[in-house]
Amino acid sequence: MGKKKMKVAERREQRADVPEELTRNNYEKWKVGMKSYLEGKGLWDVVDETEPELKATSAKYETWRKKNEKALQAIRRSCGSKMALQIREMESAKDAWDHLASIFELDDGRTAAYAMYRPLYKALVKGDWKSTKIFLDQYPHTVSGRISSQGETALHVAAMYGHVQLIQELVNSMPAKALAIRSIEHDTALHIAAIGGITMIAKAMVAKSQDLLCLRNKIGLIPVTVAALSGNKEMVDYLYAATPREALNPETSKSGAVLLTAAISADMYYVASDLLQLFPQLATVWNSRGETALHVLAKKPRAFQSGSKLGFWQKLIYKGIYVQPTDASFHRENRSQGFQDPESLIYQCLSHCSLFLEVLHWSAGMVWNILKLGIKKIYNTKLNNFQALQILQSITRHVKSSLNDSQFDEIGIYSAIFVATELGIVEFIEQMMEFLPMMMFAQDDKNAQNILQIAVVHRQEGIFNLILTMDTISRASARVTDISGNNVLHLAGVLAPPSRLNRFSGAAMQMQQELQWFKEVEKLVEPAHREDKNKEGKTPQALFTDNHEDLVKAGEKWMKATATSCMVVAGLITTVMFAAAFTVPGGYNNDTGIPIFLLRKSFIIFLLSDALSLFSSCASLLIFLDIFMTSYAEENFLEPLPRRMIFGLATLFVSIVTMMVAFGAALSIILQGKPLWFALPISIFSCIPFTAIALLQFPFFFKIVFFTNGPGIFSHKTSKTVQLDQRVL
Structure with a gap:
């Protein structure tokens, strides 16, 4: 209480030293009194003149800075609480004085x-x-x-x-x-x-x-x-x-920090990179919103390759493109010199991808122009990724060379790391690990969770795979419990956030991903801790079952609805192909009962494809019927149910393709001798169903195969050796 009274008394003494408090009704009187006060203290010159263009290290600038600080404090002390808010962000006494003048000169009833x-x-x-x-x-x-x-x-x-x-x-x-x-x-x-x-x-x-x-x-x-x-x-x-570069100097104002973070937010990485070269200390300066450049980068997953959502072909082009380091710099005279025209970018990419060169050699002009635009877009994506990584590396170099371990938390490095983990920015975590390996044991303030736990909660497989490469660290991190007593396996049992769950179409696929996460994390946790109970008294398996009950029901509904739709298609194909087997093109010989075109190759193709289509559609019907009869226990969503769906879809696709082959063979028999202009359009249109299936259904089919029988989202790389004090573990 004594200290509090002393502070109040001290503030009163400071306010008593300046003219009366500024209100809405006494501006003119206040202005005269404050001017006299500042003149008496020898401070009026900093209010009456503009900020001198001096180097921040000069003696004259230091004199001006001290006088400006005293004058600004005097003006703030003489303002009431409401008026003080108007000049809270002002950094010079002149700016504060002029701003108050603009308010009251316009607010006097005129x-x-x-x-x-x-x-x-x-x-x-x-x-x-x-x-x-x-x-x-x-x-x-x-x-x-x-x-x-x-x-x-x-x-x-x-x-x-x-x-x-x-x-x-x-x-x-x-x-x-x-x-x-x-x-x-x-x-x-x-x-x-x-x-x-x-x-x-x-x-x-x-x-x-x-x-x-x-x-x-x-x-x-x-x-x-x-x-x-x-x-x-x-x-x-x-x-x-x-x-002027001095206006961006962090020693004189926050303008440089604001520009740095704003440039990163707006994908103007060349500006941010140039700023960091001029003033490396900006890497750790807070802007007016309480963020550093590191915090802004941690919120931008698309700034890095791991967050760039590219398709299969886009990834191939991305790998083939080479970004020159000079393209990432700021050119004061002409920035456009750093960027190449789309034509050169394409040939640059194709020099790495000869397959594309062969394909594009036969492409039409319109396709070529569209492809040029697409490659230019991918080039810009890679350039942004390259520049963002350069900035991140510059920041980490400065932090490593200028700060000690005790200062990392002061500039919010750990909070930025937690955000980057939540958003899955692998490059960010890799850079941090290089100079801060002990960050793996840091815990956030909200839930007391470490990086491994945050990665599991938010289903960031990229971060999880990265941590798995460090066997000792990953197993030590898996032992830690959060504020609710959950170990990392408990957290794998919690339902994934909607943004991560909805990456997969269909509730059954989502359930499969959740099971794969749980099984993968289970391998990491030591057997002695797999049955640990949290503060609610639940084991990881019990928590998983409780949290995924609704998803299991939705998965069952989705599987049965999909099976029903596929059974209808398979049933139609079975009916058509069975009938086609006895109504062959060209008919039968009336004397022998043998098909007229039996010895033609096209007729043999017709018979084989018709039989294959009939058998595969029947098999598809039986497989989808089995899906209805299978138990829908949660563990069956991991492999048994997806495998049935794979076999059912595969046989259905085969039946559709062979049906179209049979149709084409029949057409070739019937249209033999007809003009090309008559037969060609029919043949082209007969390919539409197969093309539609390939474009619409194959990606989904291959995704199921990849996640069920392929490597999936988890990779198992060779473990890295990281030197740590075993006492920490």
């Missing part, structure tokens, strides 16, 4: 006076320079005056609506100092232009006054950071090249 500016406002909205010039000639002061209750000038309004020619004329008719006028939100016209993203507007303003590049708005953002937060890449390219 809103009606802005009615006279309505014609000008309308002309600015329309981009009508002729009407705007007439008004400005009539009222010359208006060119740099405020024309709305929001404190906007004509340039603010024009920038808001993006009229380039009008803005160029306005800028030419304004004094350079007028471009720095701010609205109530403390935005200059360049801040507004940065949001709009029209680079020509920004160029016109900066050509008139480069000071605009370093002016901060109400929340402390300079124009380039506003553009980055808005995702305007061309605007960022221009403003970043024009902005």
